[in-house]
Amino acid sequence: MNAAPYTLVIGLEVHVQLRTKSKLFCRCSTEFGRPPNTQVCPVCLGLPGALPVLNKQAIDYAVRTGLALKSEIAKFTKWDRKNYFYPDLPKGYQTSQFDLPICSRGFLDISDSKGAFEPKRVRFIRAHLEEDAGKSMHDEVAGKADSRIDLNRAGTPLLEIVTEPDLRSPQEAKAFLTELRLLLLYLDVSDCNMQEGSLRCDANVNLHIPVDGKTVATPITEIKNLNSFRAVERALTYEAARQWDQWSNDHIAIGGRPKQTRGWDDVQGVTTLQREKEEASDYRYFPCPDLVPVTLTGADLDKARGELCELPAATRTRLVQQYELKEYDSDVIVSQGRELVDYFERAVVAGGPAKRVSSWIQQDILRLLNERQQSLTQLGFSAERLADLTKAIEAGTVDTSRGKEVFAKMLDDSALSVAAAIEALGIKAVDDSELMELCHQLLAENAKAVNEYRAGNAKALGALIGQAKKKNPNADPRKVQELCKQLIDSGAV
Amino acid sequence: MSLSPTDVERIAHLARLQLSEAELASYSVQLQAIVTFVDQLQAVDTVGVEPMVHAIELSNVLAADEVREGLSRDLALSNSPDHDDECFRVPAVLG
Numbered sequence: 001m002n003a004a005p006y007t008l009v010i011g012l013e014v015h016v017q018l019r020t021k022s023k024l025f026c027r028c029s030t031e032f033g034r035p036p037n038t039q040v041c042p043v044c045l046g047l048p049g050a051l052p053v054l055n056k057q058a059i060d061y062a063v064r065t066g067l068a069l070k071s072e073i074a075k076f077t078k079w080d081r082k083n084y085f086y087p088d089l090p091k092g093y094q095t096s097q098f099d100l101p102i103c104s105r106g107f108l109d110i111s112d113s114k115g116a117f118e119p120k121r122v123r124f125i126r127a128h129l130e131e132d133a134g135k136s137m138h139d140e141v142a143g144k145a146d147s148r149i150d151l152n153r154a155g156t157p158l159l160e161i162v163t164e165p166d167l168r169s170p171q172e173a174k175a176f177l178t179e180l181r182l183l184l185l186y187l188d189v190s191d192c193n194m195q196e197g198s199l200r201c202d203a204n205v206n207l208h209i210p211v212d213g214k215t216v217a218t219p220i221t222e223i224k225n226l227n228s229f230r231a232v233e234r235a236l237t238y239e240a241a242r243q244w245d246q247w248s249n250d251h252i253a254i255g256g257r258p259k260q261t262r263g264w265d266d267v268q269g270v271t272t273l274q275r276e277k278e279e280a281s282d283y284r285y286f287p288c289p290d291l292v293p294v295t296l297t298g299a300d301l302d303k304a305r306g307e308l309c310e311l312p313a314a315t316r317t318r319l320v321q322q323y324e325l326k327e328y329d330s331d332v333i334v335s336q337g338r339e340l341v342d343y344f345e346r347a348v349v350a351g352g353p354a355k356r357v358s359s360w361i362q363q364d365i366l367r368l369l370n371e372r373q374q375s376l377t378q379l380g381f382s383a384e385r386l387a388d389l390t391k392a393i394e395a396g397t398v399d400t401s402r403g404k405e406v407f408a409k410m411l412d413d414s415a416l417s418v419a420a421a422i423e424a425l426g427i428k429a430v431d432d433s434e435l436m437e438l439c440h441q442l443l444a445e446n447a448k449a450v451n452e453y454r455a456g457n458a459k460a461l462g463a464l465i466g467q468a469k470k471k472n473p474n475a476d477p478r479k480v481q482e483l484c485k486q487l488i489d490s491g492a493v
Numbered sequence: 494m495s496l497s498p499t500d501v502e503r504i505a506h507l508a509r510l511q512l513s514e515a516e517l518a519s520y521s522v523q524l525q526a527i528v529t530f531v532d533q534l535q536a537v538d539t540v541g542v543e544p545m546v547h548a549i550e551l552s553n554v555l556a557a558d559e560v561r562e563g564l565s566r567d568l569a570l571s572n573s574p575d576h577d578d579e580c581f582r583v584p585a586v587l588g
């Protein structure tokens with residue numbers, strides 16, 4: 001894909017809604033989806049005289065995130081007013097952080113377990129806390145050309161994370177967001193629900209084009225309204241092609257045209273011009289006189305550092321080292337979230353063989369969770385039962401294919417043990433002489449398949465498996481096939 | 494520091510104020526007076542004085558993350574120029 005005659009340069013701004021119970025500067029609930037304007041008070045309505053008080057939990061979440069992103073945490077941080085007018089912003093300003101953000105710099109490493117791109121370090125410029133705005137909805141009632149405003153969301157804490165323009169492809173951008181989201185979920189600072197707007201993304205994009213031995217940059221566009229990872233990937237792919245076309249037509253470089261803001265239209269699959277900024281927006285930031293600064297001591301940060309959980313990158317490495325999982329397998333489990341990692345480890349602690357537990361989780365548990373749209377808890381198949389099942393398979397008490405039947409049986413009855421399920425299904429170990437007799441019988445009855453096998457068709461014996469199952473459902477198909485081959489190859493039949 | 498009429502126009506525009514020629518002229522004089530008044534501070538020798546970020550010498554005024562009941566919706570909407578049963582109503586917001 002690097003055949004493109006340019007380098008795509010992408011920087012992201014990610015807004016993360018922190019999962020505090022109450023808002024950033026008042027104690028109204030942040031619960032999503034409540035009836036409009038039922039979570040409001042004088043502070044978040046911007047009524048005169050109302051005074052904001054900072055939510056401590058929001059600071060804790062921001063510090064936790066900053067530490068995990070290897071950022072420098074400010075020992076002194078303050079609040080500034082970003083002034084602009086919009087109907088969903090009742091105060092006429094957004095309380096934000098201008099020159100002293102709570103987090104500066106830092107990085108997040110990304111890679112692709114299938115090697116779709118080279119591992120890369122994405123650097124951060126800053127992360128700061130700010131309050132969210134309300135929601136405006138255009139009234140659909142015909143003839144009424146006005147908007148309706150719901151201020152339930154106004155004042156909800158956001159952490160705005162800004163990256164350096166380090167990303168070079170839509171795939172990298174998607175991978176970065178996926179990894180950032182996973183990290184935030186591990187940290188438990190946000191529910192990261194994109195449908196509910198808990199994770200929102202804007203992208204700054206341009207092209208670097210080699211022209212006569214020099215690099216020319218195209219004007220930067222900011223793409224808004226990226227509400228899913230797929231939208232991010234599609235919008236960036238579209239925008240790169242659009243900027244290339246535009247450059248090919250007009251050869252206007254950066255500085256030759258103002259910065260554009262474009263909106264992503266997910267239905268049409270295009271970005272459309274929203275506005276062109278002739279000059280830097282003048283938000284007339286100034287320190288908020290209603291809010292006092294926040295200071296953090298070295299001891300505060302040490303404490304927060306001590307409470308930090310294991311991060312996804314470390315968990316990936318540990319599962320490989322501690323349980324000898326393949327990197328790919330470790331990645332699949334870790335990327336599903338902490339709950340699945342815990343589940344895997346509990347199953348192993350309970351005696352399940354790690355590799356078998358891992359593959360059972362990937363092939364059966366994840367498939368079921370996906371099919372049923374359930375969580376692990378809802379599935380009702382404990383890690384301990386998975387341990388028992390994989391132990392039984394490892395010990396040869398049941399083969400893998402009958403193991404699936406045992407699994408299904410145990411899923412139907414959450415009280416059923418492996419032993420009970422095995423008994424209920426009439427599964428009995430088949431001893432060697434029984435197996436030998438079965439194979440002799442099969443070969444005698446299937447001369448045609450035997451001849452085909454002798455003629456070089458290695459797959460011919462596959463036809464015998466179904467018959468073997470009918471004669472004795474407990475016969476391990478793999479063993480039957482192997483034994484039949486041995487009998488023919490050794491000339492015993 | 495002196496303000497040009499263009500500065501005043503720009504400030505008015507940012508504050509979404511539409512000023513007549515007469516208003517622009519009189520506000521320019523008033524605003525200039527305010528700026529000149531504050532400008533006196535430039536005379537103070539601040540060498541060696543730490544810049545101040547806040548007028549109140551306090552920090553870390555924090556509240557625990559506990560939800561408290563706010564206003565009822567009826568009360569919240571009651572002061573607005575226009576509203577329906579659920580929402581504030583404003584002139585159409587585009588884009």
Ligand SMILES: [Zn+2]
Pocket residue numbers: 023026027028039040041042043044045155563
């Ligand atoms: Zn409130």
